[in-house]
Amino acid sequence: MEIINGIVFKQMLESGANNLMNHQSDIDALNVFPVPDGDTGTNMTLTFTAGVKETMKTDANYVSELAKVLSKGLLMGARGNSGVILSQIFRGLYQGVEGMKEVNGLQLANAFVNGSRVAYKAVMRPVEGTILTVIREAADYTYDMAVKTENITCKQVVDKMVEEARESLKRTPDLLPVLKEVGVVDSGGTGLLAILEGFQAAIEGHPFERSESNDTQSMAAEKMESEEFGYCTEFIIRLSEHAQKTFNEEALRDALARIGNSIVCVQDEDIVKVHVHTLTPGDALNLGQRHGEFVKLKIENMQEQHENVLINAETPKAEKKPKQKYALIAVAAGSGLKDMFEELRVDYVISGGQTMNPSTEDFVEAINKLHAEHIFVLPNNSNIVLAAQQAATVCEDTQVHVIPSKTIPQGLCACINFNPDVEFDINFAEMNDALSLVKTGQVTYAIKDTTFEGLEIKAGDYMGIKEKDITVSTPNKVEATKQLLSQLIDEDSEIVTLIAGEDVSDEELHDVTSYLEANYEAEVEVNRGNQPVYSFIIGVE
Numbered sequence: 001m002e003i004i005n006g007i008v009f010k011q012m013l014e015s016g017a018n019n020l021m022n023h024q025s026d027i028d029a030l031n032v033f034p035v036p037d038g039d040t041g042t043n044m045t046l047t048f049t050a051g052v053k054e055t056m057k058t059d060a061n062y063v064s065e066l067a068k069v070l071s072k073g074l075l076m077g078a079r080g081n082s083g084v085i086l087s088q089i090f091r092g093l094y095q096g097v098e099g100m101k102e103v104n105g106l107q108l109a110n111a112f113v114n115g116s117r118v119a120y121k122a123v124m125r126p127v128e129g130t131i132l133t134v135i136r137e138a139a140d141y142t143y144d145m146a147v148k149t150e151n152i153t154c155k156q157v158v159d160k161m162v163e164e165a166r167e168s169l170k171r172t173p174d175l176l177p178v179l180k181e182v183g184v185v186d187s188g189g190t191g192l193l194a195i196l197e198g199f200q201a202a203i204e205g206h207p208f209e210r211s212e213s214n215d216t217q218s219m220a221a222e223k224m225e226s227e228e229f230g231y232c233t234e235f236i237i238r239l240s241e242h243a244q245k246t247f248n249e250e251a252l253r254d255a256l257a258r259i260g261n262s263i264v265c266v267q268d269e270d271i272v273k274v275h276v277h278t279l280t281p282g283d284a285l286n287l288g289q290r291h292g293e294f295v296k297l298k299i300e301n302m303q304e305q306h307e308n309v310l311i312n313a314e315t316p317k318a319e320k321k322p323k324q325k326y327a328l329i330a331v332a333a334g335s336g337l338k339d340m341f342e343e344l345r346v347d348y349v350i351s352g353g354q355t356m357n358p359s360t361e362d363f364v365e366a367i368n369k370l371h372a373e374h375i376f377v378l379p380n381n382s383n384i385v386l387a388a389q390q391a392a393t394v395c396e397d398t399q400v401h402v403i404p405s406k407t408i409p410q411g412l413c414a415c416i417n418f419n420p421d422v423e424f425d426i427n428f429a430e431m432n433d434a435l436s437l438v439k440t441g442q443v444t445y446a447i448k449d450t451t452f453e454g455l456e457i458k459a460g461d462y463m464g465i466k467e468k469d470i471t472v473s474t475p476n477k478v479e480a481t482k483q484l485l486s487q488l489i490d491e492d493s494e495i496v497t498l499i500a501g502e503d504v505s506d507e508e509l510h511d512v513t514s515y516l517e518a519n520y521e522a523e524v525e526v527n528r529g530n531q532p533v534y535s536f537i538i539g540v541e
Contacts, residue, residue: 001155001203005102006061008203013070015207016198017052021045022211023194030187032178033470034446034457035533039383040187043080043357047087048195050077050359062101067094075390076361082188084360084386085119085131089192092118105152112139112161122386129176131188138165138196155203162200165193182450233260233281235288235297239270243291247272249502252287259283263356266335266502266530271295273335275351326420326427327372330411331358331380331388334502334531337408344415346378353531357384363391367398374424376431377402380411403431407440408529409497409539441466441484441538443477462535477504478511481536485516488540493522497539499529504536512536 001008020041027041054073055066071094074087095118096111097103103111116139119132126132142160146152169189173180198208239247249272253265260278267273272291278284281299288294328346332338333353341349348366352358367375375398379388385404392400405411417434418427442465446457457463457473464472464484472483489496496516500509509526516524522540529537 002151002153003102003104004063004108004154004203006063006066009063009066010055011207012199012202013052013055013066015202016195017045017049018210019198019201019208020048020191020194022208023190027187027191027194030184030190032182032184033452034448034450034459035444035463035465039080039357040082041191043083043383044086044188044191046359047074047078047080047083050074051087051090063103064094064097064100067097070094075394076359076364078360078387078390080357080383081386082131082191083357084390085122085188086192087360087390088119088122089115089135092116103154105149105154105157106146108154109139109143109146109152109157112157113143115139122390127176129172129174129179130186131192133172133175134165134168134186134189134192137168138162158196158200158203162193162196165189165196169193182452231279231281232275232277232300233284233298234273234275235285236295237272237274237288237292238295239272239292244270247291252291255287256284259287268335268530324372325374326418327370327375328378328415328418329363329366329370329375330378330415331384332408332411332529332531333533334529336527336529337499337531340412340499340527340529341378341415344412345418345420346415347372352384353381353533357381358387360387360390360394363388364394367391367395367400374399374401374427376414376418376427378405378411378414380405380408382406401428403428403435405435407442407539408499408531408537409438409440410435412497412539413438413541437541439467439488439540441488441536441540442534443481443484443536443538444534446473477535478508481512481538482515484536485512485520485538488538489520489522493520493540495525495539495541496520496522497525497527497541499527499531499537499539501535501537502530502532 024041024045028039031040051070051073055070058066058069060066060069071091074090078084078087092115093111096114097107100107116136119135120126123132138161141164142157145160146157169185172186172189176186179186201208249265249267253263256263256265256276259280260276263276265274274288276284285297329348329350330341330346331350331352332341333351333356338349347370350358350362350366363377377388377400379385379402385402385406388402392402403414405414413434414431417430443462446459446461446463448459450457452470455470455473457470461473461475462477462480463470464480466484466487471487472480474480498512513524513526531537
């Protein structure tokens with residue numbers, strides 16, 4: 001194929017999206033850490049399919065017009081660092097084909113190079129051995145061949161991109177030692193290769209179809225891609241007398257996972273709170289009503305919200321009332337964590353965290369709901385910072401400032417150091433400085449056997465994570481927490497904040513609290529965060 005026109009470009013995008021989705025679970029499994037939040041495949045799939053979906057809806061014929069729609073859809077749908085980088089690659093590709101009705105081989109090769117350059121610029125500290133390396137090496141080697149090959153075709157360019165991306169991916173463990181230690185290649189680069197292979201298959205005339213899968217996560221992602229999970233469904237039920245004895249939180253969560261995504265399910269004595277994105281809100285309500293009576297419920301059309309957010313991102317908001325000086329946005333999963341942030345003057349809490357990274361659009365929607373001269377955003381997760389920063393660039397008419405908090409304790413500490421009565425410069429400096437005042441520990445369970453920096457980890461063990469490093473692995477949750485606390489607390493520690501997750505019993509919490517009070521002089525603050533995935537989140541100041 002010598003050139004690519006609009007029709008072929010759409011076929012390439014759809015094939016790439018399908019191939020990426022078909023490998024979503026495999027890419028998730030490449031997570032270096034054996035924690036239950038390996039979501040690179042999910043984030044890239046949701047990001048790319050968001051852009052492709054917007055592209056398929058347009059009647060545009062020019063490659064440049066389609067690439068522009070794709071770029072905007074990817075930007076708004078970007079989730080996690082891998083998703084944001086992917087969106088930047090295709091933003092650069094759009095810039096490379098801007099104004100073109102169709103593209104030839106050399107133009108396509110140049111566009112891929114521009115995609116690589118734009119992606120690198122979007123990351124403050126690029127790390128080699130990642131998706132960035134794969135796109136750079138594949139694009140550069142391909143362009144070098146293209147300029148030396150007379151009348152090079154688009155098929156030759158895509159074939160070369162796939163070949164070089166595959167070889168670059170094989171080299172990622174040599175550039176990133178942690179990949180070599182765990183025995184995997186980079187997950188983001190693997191996702192990019194899946195997209196490129198999809199492009200190749202479409203050009204060859206046999207595009208990838210979406211494979212049937214019984215995997216719950218793949219089914220959920222498929223539905224989200226096709227309908228943006230039409231309805232945000234939230235409800236609170238009071239368990240019946242019978243259900244109080246028989247209710248199984250995990251069973252309800254699994255049932256909800258078969259019809260939706262972005263699930264939060266938290267039980268507090270006889271009350272159960274549920275949040276789910278689903279195409280069939282009636283089914284979600286039926287699942288809940290089996291266990292008791294509704295205390296409260298809310299259903300919102302997310303597709304309608306999506307269209308409004310796209311409009312609002314480009315249209316200045318009418319000022320209906322005077323702006324307040326400040327507003328705060330934080331990301332957290334768990335009813336208790338939400339309450340903690342709101343008590344510290346946070347105006348809007350975006351539901352999300354390790355297992356469900358918010359999209360750029362989620363941040364834009366939150367920003368558009370607030371009316372302030374300065375809006376501070378606290379991502380509270382290293383994999384969410386880029387999406388928050390991308391949202392800040394989208395909302396050009398609003399002063400949005402991302403405080404790059406990478407953990408919940410950092411976010412809480414930043415909020416404590418926020419003062420609504422001082423000038424912006426002081427608040428911005430104090431909140432950023434606060435990030436270094438707190439040490440973070442987290443306890444979660446291992447999903448596979450592995451070895452990390454010499455520490456042998458067994459599936460099902462509870463791991464203590466000190467900042468970024470796994471330092472404890474033991475079958476006992478409480479013992480893992482105690483060992484981690486002993487590593488975090490020293491003679492200079494003054495305050496220990498202990499946040500219990502949804503899986504922690506009263507007895508386990510009492511055991512850990514008693515250990516703290518008996519062994520350390522630091523002030524202890526205990527909270528029920530009800531967060532998923534992490535049994536304990538610990539902040540030490």
